[in-house]
Amino acid sequence: MKKKQTIIQKYIEGVSKRKIAKNIKVSRNTVDKYIREFEISKGKDVRDLPITEDIIKTPTYKKRTGRKRALTEEIKEILIGYIKDNAWKRNHYMHKQQMKMIDMHEKLVDAGYAIGYTTVRNFVNAEVAKTKEVFIRRYCEPGYEVEFDWGQVKLEINGGLKNYSLAVFTLAHSNYRFAKIYQSESQVCVLDVHSKFIEHIGFVPSVFTYDNMRTVVKSFVGTEKTITDSMINISNYYQFKIRLCEPRKGNEKGHVERSVEFIRRKAFSSEFSFSSLVEAEEQLLSTLQRINGRLHHKEKIKHTDLMEEEKKVAKQAVAIAPFDGADLVECHIDKYSSVVIKQNHYSVPEGHVGKRIKAKVGAEKVKLFIEGDLVAEHSRNWGLHQWEMNIYHYLNTFQKKKGAIAQSECLKQAPNQIKKLYNHYYIGKEKDFIELLFYIKEKNKLNHVMKAVEELKNIRFDYVSTERILFLCEQTTPSGVNSLEIDDTSKQSESNIKAYGLLFNQPEEEEGLAL
Structure with missing residues (x-):
């Protein structure tokens, strides 16, 4: 037991002060002091004061505070100026050019001041602590709010490295994420991703939260903000409200701020090279399904299940056609x-x-x-x-200008099947090729045509012609008759070829050789 408590206990038991001092081996003055403090403390009510009862308080000694000789008023003013400069830079998008405390110290030393780094650090920390921001913990009501933001992602598509825009929505309650890749952040893309997001989740959150992006805020004068006409139109169409963050306060939509970086890293950190943008979007979709299938950090329920719960309590379900933002x-x-x-x-x-x-x-x-x-x-x-270019838009013109088809932009952009068909079988036979394109356009039977080409090619390479292709494509299986089994395919092909020979006057000997 501590000496002070022992002294008080002996005093309460009736032991004299002289005997207490002799037994505990402390001076009479110390015993008198502790007993006097104990008597005084019994008359004070310290329940609403930031102190403890003196009876259990250990003895303390006043710390000597000497005069700060190096940290003069002049140096304090200089350091406060550095702190204000840093605050101005943060508000003007120059946060990467702020001075660190080591920079402040070096600048003072270079100016001839004799001061240590620890002194500078302690003073700056104390000053900055006075102005530190206080954050308010949020409560996210189910089905109430969703946050939107753009992010940048660099992808290699078909051998070319290019920046793409990643549009991200995050439901505040369930933390359910939705994202889509665009090649622009224009107004039409913003409207398009809103329509796709609402169609995807199946309900309309009451509030959509944005930062002060140009596609949402038309003008910004002081604290007055004007929403763009397009965003007013879509908010009226789906009947949701728009909430805007304060300038440079991304933490006010912290769910989506974190989601942009999180989705980009999970989807494209290990794999960023794709043959087409469609393949990249498939990679993004599979990543989102995996992320949304995880357990919520607090609720211990999958994000998808939480989103479905939000859908049940949402004030507005989607019962209208998607908004057309074109x-x-x-x-x-x-x-x-x-x-x-x-x-x-x-x-x-x-x-x-x-x-x-x-x-x-x-x-x-x-x-x-x-x-x-x-x-x-x-x-x-x-x-x-x-x-x-669509090659089917120019077929009548190609009939008059057959030689133009070989080097045309239309053929270059045509489906690969069409290009291979021309290059393998129809060079110098443009008239027949155009006739085949008319058939494909009218009947929409490109797959049937390619199957017919494969069948003719397997018989003999030079058997591929427009007449034979059309003949095969027009053959249909009578109703009620089962299609040919795989084992009967060769026999049927042989009978078809004999029919071709009679139809086109082919010599019987050639048919025998071909077969």
Whole structure:
């Protein structure tokens, strides 16, 4: 037991002060002091004071605080100036150029001041602690709020390294994540990803939270912010409210800020090279399924299951058609039977050169309309001075200019099956090739045509011709009759060839050799 407590205990038992001092081997003055403090403490109520009862308080001694000789008022003013400069840089996107405490110390030493680093560090820490930000813990109501943000990801697509934009949504309650890759962060892409997200989760959260991105905030004057017309339109359509973060306060949407980095790392840190953007999107989708299938860190339930619970309590379910965020523009059809949209050419079916048509330009598709009818649809090209050509739009022209097909942009962009078909069997036979393209366009039987080509090629290479291909494609299995078994395929092929020989007057000897 400590000496002070022993003294108090002996005093309560009635032992004299002299005897207490002699037995414990302390001076009479110390015994008198402890007993006097004990008597005084019994008359004080310290329940609402930040002190303990003196009876259990160990003896303390006043610490000597000497005058800080190196840390003068002049040096304090200089250090406070450095701290203010750092605060200004943080508010002007220069946080990477802030001075560290070691830099402050070195600058003082270079200026001729004799001061140690520890003194500088202690003073700066004390000053910064006075202005440290206080954070408020959030409660996330189910189905109430979702956060949106953009991120950058660099991918190698078909051998080319390029920056792409990653649009990310995160539900605040369940931490369920949704993401999609775009080639731009334009307004039409923002509207498109909103529509796809709402369609994906099956309900509309009450509040959508954003930072002050240009596609959401049209103008920013003081504390007054004006929302863009497009975002007002989509919020009215789906009936959700928009909440904007304070400037440079990304922590106000901390769920999605963390999600952008997390999804990018999980999806593309180990694998970033793909043959097409579609393959990269498949990689992203599988990653999201894996992430959302994990247990929530707090609820210990899968993120997908929590999202379904949010869907049950959400105030608004999706019972309307997806929002169409495409831009409607009017275009002129040029001599190449194409229209120019955002410096890129898109082909139009021939016969309309010189007309003005309307185009709906979306994030992924460009749709062309003539007198209200949809006449063409192309994938959106986000490059510059590119051509999106459909070979079926120019078949009548190719009938008049057969020699143009070999070196045409249309053939270059045609499906690989069409290109191989021309290069292997139809060079110098453009008339027959165009006739086959007319058939594919009208009947939409490209797969049937390629199967017929394979069957003819297996018989004899030079048997591939438009007449034989069309003959095979038009053969149908009568209703009620089972299709041929795999073992009967060769026999049926042989009988077909004999029919071809009679049809096209082929010599019987050649048929025998071919078979």
